[in-house]
Amino acid sequence: MLPANPLRAAVGMLIATAALYGIEFYDQVNPAARLDDNGILPRDVSGLDGILWAPLLHVDWAHLWANTLPFLVLGWLVLAGGVGQFIAVTATVWVIGGVGTWVVGAPAYHIGMSGVIFGWMVFLLVRGFFQRSVAQILVAVALFFYWGGMLWGVLPGKEGISWEGHLFGALGGLLAAWLVARSTRRQVASSGPGTLAG
Secondary structure, eight states, X not given: OOOSSHXXXXXXXXXXXXXXXXXXXXXXXXXXXXXXXXXXXXXXXXXXXXXXXXXXXXXXXXXXXXXXXXXXXXXXXXXXXXXXXXXXXXXXXXXXXXXXHHHHOOSSOBOOTHHXXXXXXXXXXXXXXXXXXXXXHHHHHHHHHHHGGGGGGGSSOSTTOOHHHHHXXXXXXXXXXXXXXXXXXXXXXXXXXXXXXX
């Protein structure tokens, strides 16, 4: 299922991507700003505000570049549900991923958009099953064949990679898919045929 206005969705995602590149550019030309220290620092009260900022920050250009294509494509597909749903799904993934990382993460700064990307991926993979939508399931199958391997990133592996952010972002995507499906079912039920008074 593609966005109702694919061009507008693409422009929106390109603007969001440009913002990430702008933040990284500022970080690179102003090393004294130490923006990466605004990431999530697990179990440290001073690291709680990192839940808000961590997805906007990246270690370097290579880190940001690695996240760019999935950010653009998956974000564009999440926009298929409309801007309101996109914001709700992203906020759910952002907060669940951040809080989970703060609670169980390794004692280091956790930054990067990949937790949100994992959340979007899981949301797109499971929403069709929750909503019993053949079109969305077909999108999920295509995504799984192309990017399914990324799901291994929820397991401990390479040092310096926040598998905790990936795992809790993915769980946030699962929760978001369930909430969206429940909301959709309620809307369908409330818009059913009414009764006429005699």
